[in-house]
Amino acid sequence: NAGVTQTPKFRVLKTGQSMTLLCAQDMNHEYMYWYRQDPGMGLRLIHYSVGEGTTAKGEVPDGYNVSRLKKQNFLLGLESAAPSQTSVYFCASSASRGASANEQFFGPGTRLTVL
Amino acid sequence: ILNVEQSPQSLHVQEGDSTNFTCSFPSSNFYALHWYRWETAKSPEALFVMTLNGDEKKKGRISATLNTKEGYSYLYIKGSQPEDSATYLCAFGGATNKLIFGTGTLLAVQP
Numbered sequence: 001n002a003g004v005t006q007t008p009k010f011r012v013l014k015t016g017q018s019m020t021l022l023c024a025q026d027m028n029h030e031y032m033y034w035y036r037q038d039p040g041m042g043l044r045l046i047h048y049s050v051g052e053g054t055t056a057k058g059e060v061p062d063g064y065n066v067s068r069l070k071k072q073n074f075l076l077g078l079e080s081a082a083p084s085q086t087s088v089y090f091c092a093s094s095a096s097r098g099a100s101a102n103e104q105f106f107g108p109g110t111r112l113t114v115l
Numbered sequence: 116i117l118n119v120e121q122s123p124q125s126l127h128v129q130e131g132d133s134t135n136f137t138c139s140f141p142s143s144n145f146y147a148l149h150w151y152r153w154e155t156a157k158s159p160e161a162l163f164v165m166t167l168n169g170d171e172k173k174k175g176r177i178s179a180t181l182n183t184k185e186g187y188s189y190l191y192i193k194g195s196q197p198e199d200s201a202t203y204l205c206a207f208g209g210a211t212n213k214l215i216f217g218t219g220t221l222l223a224v225q226p
Contacts, residue, residue: 004158031212042204042218043159050212058213090158102147102208106158 002026004107006091012113013081021076021110023091031094032074033058033104034066036087043090049074081114088112117141119207121217128195129225135191136220138205142186147208150179150190153219154201162190162203195224 004025013019023032030051035043035058045058049068063085065077074093078085088111092104120139128134140148147166151159163172168183176193192199202221206214 033213035216040218043216045213048213102212102214103149103161103164104206104214106160108158 004091004093004105006089006107006110008110009108010111012115013078014115015082017081017114018077018079019081019112020078021089021091021112023074023076023093023107024072025074025091025093025105026072027093027095027105028071029093029105030071030096031102032068033092033094034064034074034076035090035092036060036085037090037109038087046076046089078112081112083114086112086114117207117209117215119205119215119217121203121205121220123220124218125221125223127223127225130196132195132224133191133193134195134222135189136203136222138188138190138217140186140188140205140207140215141209142184144210145183145186145207146210148181148183148188149206149208149214150188151204151206152201153204159204190220192222195222197224197226200224 007022033048034046047066049055052071055066067075091107094104150162153159163179165181170181178191181188202219204219206216
């Protein structure tokens with residue numbers, strides 16, 4: 001049981017390049033989330049998904065796209081990377097709301113640098 | 116705009132000291148309040164999830180209380196140890212599927 005995994009762990013991009021971050025979970029969770037973490041800013045929600053085939057915008061969605069084609073995977077895409085997207089990206093998942101009150105399980109993070 | 120505030124931003128204590136942090140959150144549309152422990156170079160791990168006003172949760176030397184009417188939660192660590200050094204995050208769960216995170220309290224415990 002791997003929990004939540006993220007690939008890659010590190011990446012350096014040049015401005016204007018594109019890339020996709022992959023998040024996978026093996027807990028059969030309905031909800032998945034992408035956050036970015038910047039110094040002094042805490043965790044900010046980029047996009048999230050409440051189920052396979054559905055996505056929604058979070059607090060800071062601009063410059064990112066997501067897809068949830070399979071329940072276990074949640075992809076975060078950067079079409080044209082900018083230096084402002086240099087950050088640590090965390091994926092999380094949670095079961096449907098209920099007794100767990102939406103406890104989220106986090107992946108190990110992806111450190112992205114855009115030059 | 117929903118705001119979750121934590122204080123202090125950072126805290127340095129000696130081994131054996133007891134300490135506490137505060138999390139303030141909106142008192143309306145409350146669903147749950149979460150505490151996470153986040154060690155450097157790792158990912159956040161859930162400590163507590165609290166849903167009822169007056170809830171108290173305990174895990175070893177760490178405990179938390181919840182006041183939903185006034186919108187605050189306290190996290191207490193009794194007899195701090197160096198391995199308690201981490202950032203402690205709180206997160207507010209309201210009427211949506213999302214959590215709103217505070218910026219955390221960074222705790223450093225000196226041996």
